[in-house]
Amino acid sequence: MSRDDGGPPGAGRVLIALGGNAMTAADGSATPEAQAAAVGRAMERVADLVAAGARVALTHGNGPQVGNLLIKNQLAAHVVPPVPLDWCGAQTQGTIGVLIMNALERALAARGAARPVSVVVTRTLVDAADPAFTHMDKPVGRYFPKSEAERFMALGQVWRSFGARGWRRVVASPEPLEILDAAAAATLMDAGHVVVAAGGGGVPVTRDAGGVPHGVEAVVDKDLAAQLLARTLRASTLVIATDVEHVMAGYGTPRERPLGRTTTAELRTLAAAGHFAGGSMGPKVEAALRFVAGGGRRAAITSLDRITDAAHGKAGTIIEE
Secondary structure, rough: OOOOOOOOOOEEEEEEEHHHHOOOOOOOOHHHHHHHHHHHHHHHHHHHHHOOOEEEEEEOOOOOHHHHHHHHHHHOOOOOOOOOOHHHHHHHHHHHHHHHHHHHHHEEEEEHOOOEEEEEEOOOOOOOHHHOOOOOOOEEEEEOHHHHHHHHOOOOEEEEOOOHHHEEEEOOOOOOEEEOHHHHHHHHHHOEEEEEEEEHHHEEEEOOOOOOEEEEEOOOOHHHHHHHHHHHHHOOEEEEEEEOOOOOOOOOOOOOOOOEEHHHHHHHHHHHHHOOOOOOOOHHHHHHHHHHHOOOOOEEEEEHHHHHHHHHHOOEEEEEO
């Protein structure tokens, strides 16, 4: 199937993965007002790309939002039972999805480019035998004193000491295998909708012996899920929007340099040499590599303000075969 149907030459189908910075204020504030304002600013840039004729699907992070829900869990545990992580993921998909839907519809209408916008609450299949479930290392939520951590360890949660900063919960982050509800997103996209799907990497589920999906206590990396969704939706371009304009080789060293247009071979060599931190740029680079290796035309990693140019291969770090 074609990966470049719809839209002007060079744009086609584009999957935009929005980082957490697009969902909160510059100082990290995640109040409802700050989140709505941040999403509104992000959707101005997305609307530019849609108005230019591209067929667009969106996915997004949810770290601050899940973190807030976990704090509510912790503070109210003596009143109401804490809800599991898959519930938190589903709740944030709905909340952020509605913010995106409203803001993008307004931005498109202002450009005379009205399109229907739809949100698909999306599950991501993971393997119950994934090693991540026995080697939990993904921090979630805020730091707490040891006494608070012990209360939740007694409930079966895994917490880790981070020294002077305190204790923080750690969870599994298994490999995404399949976006289970991608078919619904594809149908909507084929009908001309801008689609929001796989928010926060999708609600993680495993299948039981009968093939029935069940939610699990885990989080799926948003960028790795994004490349899988992009390939499933036959996108020609994956744009990973973050808070910097370029990926940096040698970050934090005297030999630091921005990467412009690059190849998968060069980027893999740099990744193998340890140029990209595992907790920040590493998953974005890996997602871009997987997308292009899986048949995508190009992947781009850039700042939110440059996503339209990046989708056409004219800004940010551009990765091609």
